[in-house]
Amino acid sequence: MSTTLLLIQILNGLQLGVLLFLIAAGLTLVFGVMGFINLAHGVQYMIGAYLTVWFYGLTGHFMIALILALAAALILGLLLETFIFSHLYDRDHLDQVLATFGVILFLNQAAKVLWGPTPLNMPAPEILAGSFQITENLQYPLWRIAIIAIGLIVALLLWFLVTRTRVGMLVRAGASNAEMVSALGVNIRRLFMVVFGFGAMLAGFAGAIAAPIYSVEPGMGDDLLITAFVVIVIGGIGSIRGAFIAALLVGLVDTLGRSTITDILKLFLEPSAANQIGPALASMAIYVLMAAVLFFKPSGLFPAKGAA
Amino acid sequence: MRNALPALFAFALFAAVPWLSEYWGGSYLTSLAMRAMILAIGAVSLDLLIGHGGMVSFGHAAFLGIGSYVAGIALTEGTTDLTTILALTVGIAALFALVTGVISLRTTGVSFIMITLAFGQMVFFTLSALSDYGGDDGLTLWDRATAFEEDTVLYFSILGALVASWFLITRIVGSRFGRVLRAAKQNEARVETLGYGVFGMRLTAYVIAGVMAAIAGVLLANQAEFVSPATAAWQRSGDLIIVVVLGGMGTRSGAVLGALAFVALEEGLSSLTHDWRLIFGPLLILIVLYAKGGLASLWERRV
Amino acid sequence: MSAVLSISGLTKRFGALLVTDDVSLDLKAGECHAVIGPNGAGKTTLIHQLSGTLKPDAGAIHFDGQEVTALSAYARARRGLGLTFQITSIIPGFSVLENVALAAQAKDGSSYRFFGSVARERRLNERAMAALELLGIEDRAQRLAGDLSHGEKRALELAVAIASQPKVLLLDEPMAGMGRKESAALIATLQSLKADYPLLLVEHDMDAVFALADRVSVLVYGKIIATGTPEEIRSNAEARAAYLGEEA
Incomplete structure (x- = not known):
């Protein structure tokens, strides 16, 4: 493979990693602070994408659509939290898994009913719709570069929020010791709502910026959710820093794996065999990575202290 | 023994289905019953892990997928001998359970849920990547295993497998091994300090349950005459958990009742509306929030 | 009489804090050896190192003629080191x-x-x-x-x-949270067990300690400052100052 092609794959990997981080950040915070395992986090991503496409169709402006979609995603997240999830915090993980699975079934089907089963598309905002000239004969879509940039900025903001503000301090304390935080006289209910709403909005945001490059369809969040789980398990549950590093790692391993493993196999296998085994191995790569990390560090790369 | 009555009743019902189907439902009814029984085998085996062992595996459908693909590939390649297929299935499923179990069981709680989920996805994507055997679209089978050529034989073999699985799990739960497994679910540290190797026992249970589900997968391939990666999808693992919880975790009859109820609910709702998940999703949430103990507890409370 | 359980030079640090400071003691067949000490003296840490849930930084534990320092809790339990928890832990x-x-x-x-x-x-x-x-x-x-x-x-x-x-019973505050009558009944029971099962007793309840123990060790800040018969400990000035005085 040529260097430029490799560069493109690396950029693709970073872009996937950044999206994964936006999803995993909320997932890992919600789990870290509330001990709540939320399978419905992936549908928040889907909803974010659908709402952006829908509002874009209504208004014709990407920024307005984005803002409306974020607000709607936040409201939906808070509604779910108030009416369903808040009753599940003190239940065991099995109950949480089942109830949030019910939410997935409902929202995936609702998206199908509301917007139809065929995938939807939307263009990138006009100023970023062009391509970036990497070499003489190679271009890379500006919007994907923008996603990487936006993701890194959000990661920085998050880092600032979590390490430098009072709410962030409470969140970190909550992730390592929830009882202590409530002993400090903090309104835990409200903290949970803030964290949950924020996580839902981040996932919705990921969906919104992904809408121009992926096809928007029911169930689009499901597979990404599982990958986000892989990310937070590798990174250490409850750790934002771990989620960031693991997200980039998973994004890169997955993208590079898919583009190189078959070629590498061809070096010492029959081409037909390589074509057969390569894709299977490539789709296993991130799980092998996870298994390897867990084998050496059962609580992930950056375990949040005291968290399970 | 009283708590086993609902399961025994369900078995009798299944046994009567071929006869009933002559009056109502025909092959639709028998194939529905076969699906329910196969689901029940998967759920009975999963209940050993969740209900009795406290291991919430979210990747159990992977074993169904493994079993159905071993059968599907063997049949496509012209191996129709059931014994060979079963031997291959048991070997591969046991190996997979052993390797993934050793890694997964190093963790507990939510990490265990996520890791089993991830291993399930690994199987799903691997099956989807088998382009010689249908890839994403799955693979239609032109033969059943030789032993299953007769419809009636297939039907009663599935029923036989269900009864055998249920009996086996019931015995295991009541055995020395089962006692330690159940105790470790409630208080692992205590069981360790008594001198038991909890890890080894959980791993053994994980392998037993995996192999059993894989055999259900072989039956599924023969019944549907079609194999698909979707069998191993994480949503199917979710269905299996729903069946176990709906029926009643860690009870004699729960998994069997749950499978019956699940298939009935799915068929009933989807005959009402194409978008039956719009009803099933909220129903599931309500069950989790307000109904504890599952269907089996309705019976157990009475007697 | 030879010791069933013996500890020599056991040391454990948590960061800069020395919680077990060169502790040596032993337990002989048929006896009850009590370890007493004020809160935070490191009694529970010591018990955990004996049962195997905590690994010491230095020192050795011999049990039934063999060194068990490197063995897991599970392996020690298999050899007959029986533990009852401070916090009730049943199924x-x-x-x-x-x-x-x-x-x-x-x-x-x-x-x-x-x-x-x-x-x-x-x-x-x-x-x-x-x-x-x-x-x-x-x-x-x-x-x-x-x-x-x-x-x-x-x-x-x-x-x-x-x-x-078990060949030995490690009892971590068996009297904790018990009423007077219940304690008295338990003391009588332990009295009858002592002959068959050597007891290592970590206990706050002084009535229980002086009723049961053949030997008493006083643990203060991770260090054993005195070991002797109950009478000797009662009259040991240092031990009184460190612990008994506090109670009186």
Whole structure:
């Protein structure tokens, strides 16, 4: 493979990693602070994408659509939290898994009913719709570069929020010791709502910026959710820093794996065999990575202290 | 023994289905019953892990997928001998359970849920990547295993497998091994300090349950005459958990009742509306929030 | 008489804090050796190092003629180092009988048996009933362990420890949270157990210590400052200042 092609794959990997981080950040915070395992986090991503496409169709402006979609995603997240999830915090993980699975079934089907089963598309905002000239004969879509940039900025903001503000301090304390935080006289209910709403909005945001490059369809969040789980398990549950590093790692391993493993196999296998085994191995790569990390560090790369 | 009555009743019902189907439902009814029984085998085996062992595996459908693909590939390649297929299935499923179990069981709680989920996805994507055997679209089978050529034989073999699985799990739960497994679910540290190797026992249970589900997968391939990666999808693992919880975790009859109820609910709702998940999703949430103990507890409370 | 359990030079640090400071002590057959000390003296840390849930930084533990310092809790339990917890830890969803039978089973052949009904194994049940009778709670056999009173749970804990046929019993504050009457009953029971099971007793309750112990060690800031008969400890000025004085 040529260097430029490799560069493109690396950029693709970073872009996937950044999206994964936006999803995993909320997932890992919600789990870290509330001990709540939320399978419905992936549908928040889907909803974010659908709402952006829908509002874009209504208004014709990407920024307005984005803002409306974020607000709607936040409201939906808070509604779910108030009416369903808040009753599940003190239940065991099995109950949480089942109830949030019910939410997935409902929202995936609702998206199908509301917007139809065929995938939807939307263009990138006009100023970023062009391509970036990497070499003489190679271009890379500006919007994907923008996603990487936006993701890194959000990661920085998050880092600032979590390490430098009072709410962030409470969140970190909550992730390592929830009882202590409530002993400090903090309104835990409200903290949970803030964290949950924020996580839902981040996932919705990921969906919104992904809408121009992926096809928007029911169930689009499901597979990404599982990958986000892989990310937070590798990174250490409850750790934002771990989620960031693991997200980039998973994004890169997955993208590079898919583009190189078959070629590498061809070096010492029959081409037909390589074509057969390569894709299977490539789709296993991130799980092998996870298994390897867990084998050496059962609580992930950056375990949040005291968290399970 | 009283708590086993609902399961025994369900078995009798299944046994009567071929006869009933002559009056109502025909092959639709028998194939529905076969699906329910196969689901029940998967759920009975999963209940050993969740209900009795406290291991919430979210990747159990992977074993169904493994079993159905071993059968599907063997049949496509012209191996129709059931014994060979079963031997291959048991070997591969046991190996997979052993390797993934050793890694997964190093963790507990939510990490265990996520890791089993991830291993399930690994199987799903691997099956989807088998382009010689249908890839994403799955693979239609032109033969059943030789032993299953007769419809009636297939039907009663599935029923036989269900009864055998249920009996086996019931015995295991009541055995020395089962006692330690159940105790470790409630208080692992205590069981360790008594001198038991909890890890080894959980791993053994994980392998037993995996192999059993894989055999259900072989039956599924023969019944549907079609194999698909979707069998191993994480949503199917979710269905299996729903069946176990709906029926009643860690009870004699729960998994069997749950499978019956699940298939009935799915068929009933989807005959009402194409978008039956719009009803099933909220129903599931309500069950989790307000109904504890599952269907089996309705019976157990009475007697 | 030779020691069943002996500790030499045991040391454990948590960061800069020295919680176990070069501790040496031993336990002989047929005796009760009590370890006393003020809160935070490192008693629980010491017990955890003995049972194997904590690894010491230095020092050695010998049990029944063999060094067990590097062994896991599980391996030590298999060799007969029986522990009862400070915090009651039984299997709440099991019947009292099944709790004890589970312990008896650990000492009775393989548990990788998948078919026979364990509830009908007479030998395990008889051994469990014998342990329950020894503790005087045989009439509770069919009750759920989680439904027992606090004192009964502690008795069940001991029955569990005994049913696993230990060579030594490590008791971590068995009197904690008990009323006067319950304590007195438990002291009498332990008195009768002492001959068969050497007891290493970590305890706050001074009545219990002086009623049961043949030897007493005083642990202060992770260090043993005195070891002797109860009478010697009573008259040891340093020990009195460190601990007994505080109580008086």
